Amino acid sequence: MARPLRPPTREPRVRIALIASARYPIRQPFPGGLEAHTWQLAHHLRARGHAVEVFGGPGSDPALDVRVLDTRPALSEHARGDSSMPPGHFMAEHHAYLGLMLDLARDRGYDVVHNNSLHYLPVAMAANLPAPVLTTLHTPPTPWLESAIALGTAGHFAAVSAHTADRWRSSVPSATVIHNGVDLDMWSPGPGGGVPVWSGRVVSEKGPEDAIHAARRSGSGLRLAGPLPDLRYFRERVEPLLGDGVEYVGHLDHAELARLVGSAAVAVISPCWDEPFGLVVAEALACGTPVAGYARGALPELLDEHTGVLAEPGDVAGLAAAITAASGLDRRRVRAHAERTCSLTAMVDGYERLYWDLAS
Numbered sequence: 001m002a003r004p005l006r007p008p009t010r011e012p013r014v015r016i017a018l019i020a021s022a023r024y025p026i027r028q029p030f031p032g033g034l035e036a037h038t039w040q041l042a043h044h045l046r047a048r049g050h051a052v053e054v055f056g057g058p059g060s061d062p063a064l065d066v067r068v069l070d071t072r073p074a075l076s077e078h079a080r081g082d083s084s085m086p087p088g089h090f091m092a093e094h095h096a097y098l099g100l101m102l103d104l105a106r107d108r109g110y111d112v113v114h115n116n117s118l119h120y121l122p123v124a125m126a127a128n129l130p131a132p133v134l135t136t137l138h139t140p141p142t143p144w145l146e147s148a149i150a151l152g153t154a155g156h157f158a159a160v161s162a163h164t165a166d167r168w169r170s171s172v173p174s175a176t177v178i179h180n181g182v183d184l185d186m187w188s189p190g191p192g193g194g195v196p197v198w199s200g201r202v203v204s205e206k207g208p209e210d211a212i213h214a215a216r217r218s219g220s221g222l223r224l225a226g227p228l229p230d231l232r233y234f235r236e237r238v239e240p241l242l243g244d245g246v247e248y249v250g251h252l253d254h255a256e257l258a259r260l261v262g263s264a265a266v267a268v269i270s271p272c273w274d275e276p277f278g279l280v281v282a283e284a285l286a287c288g289t290p291v292a293g294y295a296r297g298a299l300p301e302l303l304d305e306h307t308g309v310l311a312e313p314g315d316v317a318g319l320a321a322a323i324t325a326a327s328g329l330d331r332r333r334v335r336a337h338a339e340r341t342c343s344l345t346a347m348v349d350g351y352e353r354l355y356w357d358l359a360s
Contacts, residue, residue: 015111018114019117019122023071028253031227036279073095094121111359120148123148132156135154136159137157140273158177161177164277165177180342187286190259191262194265204272211319215323225249258283261287267284267290269281269293273296278302282342288331288334294311295312
């Protein structure tokens with residue numbers, strides 16, 4: 001069973017260490033939903049008077065005053081030349097989180113450590129810290145994290161959706177479900193009616209190719225926006241499909257992306273994996289833009305018959321029909337659904353309650 005959340009109440013501020021990605025900067029335009037989540041959470045917790053220190057990657061937003069994680073292990077040439085030397089990025093992240101957790105084990109300046117990274121060491125070393133450790137499960141189960149949790153000393157857990165909590169249930173029987181949220185002022189209702197939009201990291205598991213093929217079948221056209229972490233994939237699989245009403249418009253900051261999503265008749269969301277939450281769903285709903293997508297991961301949990309139309313996973317023809325059907329949904333009801341279910345205020349309320357429970 002999930003931990004029950006107490007009603008919001010006035011309580012003292014909490015001193016929070018917020019662990020983020022060591023690899024990607026926390027700044028706009030965001031590399032992914034995890035970085036956007038961390039940025040929003042840190043800013044809004046501070047606005048409520050909490051003392052938040054963020055540990056993350058270089059190049060992050062100066063306003064966050066991030067303590068940059070050290071990703072440069074001082075390895076000798078002999079060590080680097082050893083046959084067991086792992087890829088450089090693996091060693092860099094291992095070094096960064098090992099150093100951080102050793103530092104936090106000696107630091108009594110925090111009431112709660114909130115781990116938003118996807119790395120195994122903050123979980124494996126949680127019991128060594130003087131403050132309770134809360135880990136948010138942002139992904140489906142991975143072998144590294146399951147191995148760390150199996151040690152039985154991993155602290156406390158939240159999950160970004162009931163779907164994700166269920167996937168982790170064999171190793172994490174109790175996780176508090178706190179949906180990710182978006183700033184409803186920033187992601188404001190748009191006029192709609194324009195070319196459908198697909199947004200997110202342009203990688204195979206997000207399904208941009210399916211979205212393009214479905215948009216072509218429906219005759220709607222498509223605008224794609226997002227970072228290109230795998231440039232080879234983009235050039236070989238996505239770029240050849242562009243043209244004839246389908247265009248890639250770049251990696252946009254939140255304000256630009258909100259205008260684009262708000263102008264679209266439909267947001268196309270076509271995951272080829274079990275999406276743990278899908279921040280792009282919440283962003284679309286907040287803009288009043290209905291969703292046409294695949295019924296995978298948390299998408300059925302986030303939508304109802306008034307806010308989106310879902311096709312069976314991998315059914316491009318069904319997705320094309322969903323684009324047409326979703327364009328007729330009432331944008332006011334879509335926005336109202338976002339206000340009820342995925343506001344940033346509700347998300348921060350949920351974490352604030354957990355912090356108070358853990359720090360007490």
